[in-house]
Amino acid sequence: MDFEAVIGLEIHVELNCATKLFCDCPNRPGDEPNSNICPICLWFPGAIPRLSQAAVEKAALLCLGLGAELQPRSAFDQKVYYYPDLPKGYQLSQAHLPLSRGGGIEISDEHGKPKKLRIHHIHMEEDVAKLLHEMEGRQPISLVDFNRAGAPLVEIVTEPDFRTPYEAMEFLKALRTQVRYVGSSECSMENGTMRVDANISIRPCGSHQMNTKVEVKNMNSIRHVGDAIAYEISRQSAAVLAGEAIVLHTRLWDPDKKVTAPMRAKFEGPCVPDPAVPVIELSPDWIEKMRGRLPEMPAARAERFVKQHGLTGDEAVFLSADPEVAGYFEALTGEGVAPRTAMHWLTTQLLPAVKARGQELSRSPVTAARFAGLLNMLARDEINANAAREVLTHLFDSDAAPEAIISAKGFRQVSDQSVLDALINQVLAAQPAAVADLQAGQGKAMGFLIGQVMQASGGKANPKIIRELLAKKI
Amino acid sequence: MDSIFCYRHPETATAQAGPLQGLRLAIQPNFSVAGWPTDAGSRALAHFTALEDATLVERLRQAGVGLCGSIRMSEFGFGLASSQAGAALQQQAADAELVLDLMGESRLAAARAAVCGFKPSYGLVSRFGLIGLIPSMECCGLLSGSPNTIREMLKRIAGPDERDFSLPDEPVPDFSLPTITPPTTTIGVITEAQNPLSAEEQAQFRAALDELNRAGFNLRELSLPDFGLFSLVHRIVGSVEASSCAGRYDSVRYGKRAPGARNWNEMYRLSRGAAFGLLVKSYLFQGAFFQFERYDAYEDACRLRARLVADMQRLTGQVDFLVLPVAAARAAEALAEHYAQFATTLFANVTGQPALYLPPPSGAAQAGVQLAGPRLSDARLLALGEYLVNSRRRGNP
Numbered sequence: 019m020d021f022e023a024v025i026g027l028e029i030h031v032e033l034n035c036a037t038k039l040f041c042d043c044p045n046r047p048g049d050e051p052n053s054n055i056c057p058i059c060l061w062f063p064g065a066i067p068r069l070s071q072a073a074v075e076k077a078a079l080l081c082l083g084l085g086a087e088l089q090p091r092s093a094f095d096q097k098v099y100y101y102p103d104l105p106k107g108y109q110l111s112q113a114h115l116p117l118s119r120g121g122g123i124e125i126s127d128e129h130g131k132p133k134k135l136r137i138h139h140i141h142m143e144e145d146v147a148k149l150l151h152e153m154e155g156r157q158p159i160s161l162v163d164f165n166r167a168g169a170p171l172v173e174i175v176t177e178p179d180f181r182t183p184y185e186a187m188e189f190l191k192a193l194r195t196q197v198r199y200v201g202s203s204e205c206s207m208e209n210g211t212m213r214v215d216a217n218i219s220i221r222p223c224g225s226h227q228m229n230t231k232v233e234v235k236n237m238n239s240i241r242h243v244g245d246a247i248a249y250e251i252s253r254q255s256a257a258v259l260a261g262e263a264i265v266l267h268t269r270l271w272d273p274d275k276k277v278t279a280p281m282r283a284k285f286e287g288p289c290v291p292d293p294a295v296p297v298i299e300l301s302p303d304w305i306e307k308m309r310g311r312l313p314e315m316p317a318a319r320a321e322r323f324v325k326q327h328g329l330t331g332d333e334a335v336f337l338s339a340d341p342e343v344a345g346y347f348e349a350l351t352g353e354g355v356a357p358r359t360a361m362h363w364l365t366t367q368l369l370p371a372v373k374a375r376g377q378e379l380s381r382s383p384v385t386a387a388r389f390a391g392l393l394n395m396l397a398r399d400e401i402n403a404n405a406a407r408e409v410l411t412h413l414f415d416s417d418a419a420p421e422a423i424i425s426a427k428g429f430r431q432v433s434d435q436s437v438l439d440a441l442i443n444q445v446l447a448a449q450p451a452a453v454a455d456l457q458a459g460q461g462k463a464m465g466f467l468i469g470q471v472m473q474a475s476g477g478k479a480n481p482k483i484i485r486e487l488l489a490k491k492i
Numbered sequence: 493m494d495s496i497f498c499y500r501h502p503e504t505a506t507a508q509a510g511p512l513q514g515l516r517l518a519i520q521p522n523f524s525v526a527g528w529p530t531d532a533g534s535r536a537l538a539h540f541t542a543l544e545d546a547t548l549v550e551r552l553r554q555a556g557v558g559l560c561g562s563i564r565m566s567e568f569g570f571g572l573a574s575s576q577a578g579a580a581l582q583q584q585a586a587d588a589e590l591v592l593d594l595m596g597e598s599r600l601a602a603a604r605a606a607v608c609g610f611k612p613s614y615g616l617v618s619r620f621g622l623i624g625l626i627p628s629m630e631c632c633g634l635l636s637g638s639p640n641t642i643r644e645m646l647k648r649i650a651g652p653d654e655r656d657f658s659l660p661d662e663p664v665p666d667f668s669l670p671t672i673t674p675p676t677t678t679i680g681v682i683t684e685a686q687n688p689l690s691a692e693e694q695a696q697f698r699a700a701l702d703e704l705n706r707a708g709f710n711l712r713e714l715s716l717p718d719f720g721l722f723s724l725v726h727r728i729v730g731s732v733e734a735s736s737c738a739g740r741y742d743s744v745r746y747g748k749r750a751p752g753a754r755n756w757n758e759m760y761r762l763s764r765g766a767a768f769g770l771l772v773k774s775y776l777f778q779g780a781f782f783q784f785e786r787y788d789a790y791e792d793a794c795r796l797r798a799r800l801v802a803d804m805q806r807l808t809g810q811v812d813f814l815v816l817p818v819a820a821a822r823a824a825e826a827l828a829e830h831y832a833q834f835a836t837t838l839f840a841n842v843t844g845q846p847a848l849y850l851p852p853p854s855g856a857a858q859a860g861v862q863l864a865g866p867r868l869s870d871a872r873l874l875a876l877g878e879y880l881v882n883s884r885r886r887g888n889p
Contacts (some may be wrong), residue, residue, distance in 0.1 A: 057543055061740050063532070064524045064546060064868050066656050096736045098783070100760045107739020202843040288787045290736040291794075293628035294619075 019259065021220040023251045024228060025180035026138075030213040031172050031192065031203045032145065033076045038168035039144045040067035040110070040295075047148070047166040052204045059168035061106035063481055067285065067295050069094075073142070074298060076202040077117055078308045080172055081140050083200035083315060084193070086121030088305050092141070093297045095289035103146040111143035113289035117172070117298070124195070124317075125188040135189050136177040146170035164389040172202075178217070178228070183244035183251075190240045191339075192467065195316050207239050214243050220258065221429045233268040235279050237444045246271040250278055319344055327357035337361060342379045343369070346386050353390030358462065363393055367410060375414065384413045392420040404477050405429040433480040435487070438471070442487055456492055464488065496579045497531055500561035505801030510556025512644060517552060518586035519664065520577070521562040522569055524621035525549050532623040533574070536767035538743035538748045546621025547656065548590070548632055548649040554650040560586055567769045568625040571830055572597055578605025578635055588645060589635040594612040594626050595726060596818075596837020598633020599849035603818050603860050608877060610634045610642045613867045614844030615660045617646075618653035621826065625772070626730040627737060629841040639848065643667060648868060651864040665871045672879040674708030679863075680811035681711055688835040689817055697817040699858035707883055714807050714814075721796060722839040723831050728782055728793035729842075734772075735779025743767050774827050797842055804843045808866040813876055816862040818849060827828035837862065846870045848877050853884045 035045050041058035058065045062365060081088055093115045096108035106333050122136040147167040151160050174193070194205040194212065205212040219231040237243045242416065248387060249271075254264055269278035314322070316338045323334035323344075338344045343364070350360035366442050372382050396406045401424055412423045424430055446453055449470060456463035464485070471484045507513055522532035523800045524542035531537040545553065553559065564576040571593030578601040580586040591598040593611040602609025603801065611633050624630045632649075647667040652659055655780060675757045681701065686694055705711060743749045743763035750762035768776065782790045808814060817836050824830040831838075840847040847864040 060745075062543065063530065063537060063540060063623040064542065064544075066620050066658065068655065068657050096739075098736055098739055100742065100757070101738065102744065102756055105740065105742070105745060107742055108736055279659070287784045288784060290732055290790075296658050296660075432684070 081118035112141035116141035349386030507558035513556030577601035593633035696859035731779030
């Protein structure tokens with residue numbers, strides 16, 4: 019029997035707000051343990067949560083960026099469970115009235131066909147403390163770090179529209195791009211600012227029924243999400259074929275063994291509205307104001323790159339995936355660099371160089387203005403491509419203008435005919451065999467001869483002029 | 493004195509200068525005062541010391557009020573069984589008291605002590621620093637010998653607080669004394685509110701209505717057939733809120749942690765089992781039942797609450813004030829009896845409207861009454877109380 023998987027995702031995204039969701043503590047979970055805490059996020063008796071306006075704004079932008087519809091009224095509920103990571107015994111979450119409903123992302127499926135994956139709703143909630151389980155001698159101990167307690171989260175709950183691990187991975191990549199675009203989160207699964215749970219069930223192909231699902235957690239990369247879903251589909255298929263029933267439960271992905279294993283579920287009940295947190299009321303004006311703050315989203319930007327700059331679809335999608343890269347590209351074209359040159363040099367030279375140095379594009383010393391200066395000299399044949407690559411490494415090491423580096427290091431391209439003539443004559447005299455080959459019609463010899471002249475010039479000769487001169491001479 | 497106070501403080505002597513200087517205030521240990529033991533009468537908070545002053549405590553201190561100590565309270569202020577509320581006034585050990593009002597405790601305690609007891613409009617006074625059990629029903633009650641003292645205190649504590657964003661964005665009532673003119677003032681009497689009374693209590697209530705009549709007020713009979721539902725709604729919504737909110741009283745960081753647990757699930761179970769008293773425990777059980785087994789009933793109760801709020805708004809729209817009886821406080825062990833004694837007071841906790849208990853004139857064969865008005869009518873309500881107290885003093889009627 020062939021099975022089809024029905025997959026839905028629950029994605030927690032930690033908002034990059036300066037403060038926590040209900041107090042003024044810094045939202046920096048990585049600091050010295052228990053340094054960013056106060057009576058509110060420790061939930062001391064008498065404390066009252068104070069909803070952060072900034073968090074509502076970041077969450078609203080995220081919703082709008084994903085095409086979701088912000089709700090005029092949303093509210094926080096108490097999600098009861100007893101666990102040491104939650105000192106008040108309930109988590110504040112929007113269980114009944116979420117911040118937004120609807121929305122979705124269009125991806126290309128395995129066959130290149132567009133597929134819309136829908137979002138059911140997006141709600142806000144507070145993060146809980148982090149537990150560290152350690153040994154003190156032979157005694158197991160658990161430590162609690164409250165820096166993360168109360169950190170602002172949104173949870174994106176999708177419809178069960180996914181059929182394959184590939185679709186889930188494509189969705190997550192696109193989601194990450196879009197959330198980065200609106201600036202609400204870095205969405206790094208490695209750093210825990212994006213956490214994904216997958217709900218998976220299977221059914222015979224052609225069936226439309228929804229079967230019992232299994233929740234899988236603990237994947238720390240998009241790749242792992244795909245692997246865990248793939249594993250879970252084959253595990254469930256084998257179980258059904260063996261006549262076993264699928265029961266509702268939660269499993270943890272083990273990235274080393276590449277399997278899922280059952281975990282003990284937390285006790286959870288229905289949520290009760292919290293009277294201490296006021297209802298969030300969003301006016302149509304406010305929603306429109308937030309919509310006005312949305313940047314051009316990646317799909318629209320890619321489309322514009324194709325139309326305006328003549329890039330191919332793939333190039334445009336690649337450049338627009340990261341708002342920094344896309345912005346950098348536009349800064350280069352704004353400085354007069356031809357779009358194709360900008361695209362080519364950015365993707366094949368600058369980005370790998372930035373990455374190799376462990377830098378970020380936005381903080382790299384090679385600003386768009388400096389890089390554009392270099393590329394414009396290349397376009398004017400003042401330097402050649404080899405030299406440009408050399409100069410790029412110097413741009414990382416000094417803050418001098420590219421023109422100054424080129425002059426100081428003598429990278430300026432030699433286009434002077436008399437100088438080049440002399441070099442060519444030298445090479446022709448030294449390479450009679452190659453000259454004979456070329457005269458016999460072997461085109462390959464031309465490349466060799468150009469290379470020899472370039473070498474003789476110390477890499478500074480203008481290869482275009484060499485080619486012209488050589489063609490005349492032979 | 494120790495039978496009344498669980499903590500005494502010599503601050504009364506060192507109060508700040510201010511309009512209320514010289515006023516000695518006793519509080520319950522569920523109102524946070526920095527450095528004071530603040531256990532809300534529960535073992536679940538044993539040895540907890542508040543870090544900061546509650547907003548209302550801070551504001552009263554700034555107005556010159558001196559805090560003289562904490563009076564014994566029932567667990568989380570729930571009921572009056574082991575509460576000494578009102579006793580510090582009776583013993584003249586204090587001039588005013590702060591008493592948590594979840595179902596009518598401040599008004600029944602005032603009746604017990606023959607003083608005035610006031611429950612302000614919900615949302616008028618910051619709840620920051622207030623430790624309670626039923627967030628949507630409870631607020632601080634004020635007890636004092638005269639409505640005027642209560643008005644002076646309320647004036648200082650009412651209004652927005654940047655530490656309590658749950659306060660609705662509403663204009664603060666004008667606390668300058670409104671004029672009460674009986675011939676143009678109509679007071680409504682809800683017929684069904686007298687149902688829980690004994691025959692003797694009904695007669696005493698009628699005697700109290702006679703006093704209003706003699707003073708020249710217009711009385712008008714009103715009917716609210718669903719008056720009995722206040723109790724049901726309070727019981728379901730209140731217990732569910734309590735069950736959910738009491739999650740923070742887990743005896744992990746403070747309170748009494750029970751020994752012998754083998755893992756943390758057991759630690760929660762044993763500690764919470766040992767910490768809560770019988771009444772609160774049965775209330776939490778009841779709330780957990782509705783939350784986990786009958787959530788639909790909880791949702792129905794919430795809808796019913798909205799309907800009752802609208803019903804009361806309709807009634808208060810027809811008159812200037814309401815007058816309701818107060819049944820005498822009785823000792824109660826079981827939840828049903830416990831609720832029965834608050835049958836005529838808990839309407840104000842369900843709707844959030846203000847209510848003032850006014851004791852009878854000394855020596856009169858009439859009951860004290862509960863005066864109520866729409867939300868945010870606090871100043872007018874206290875002015876009415878003041879008017880009645882003054883007219884008694886003038887000997888008329």
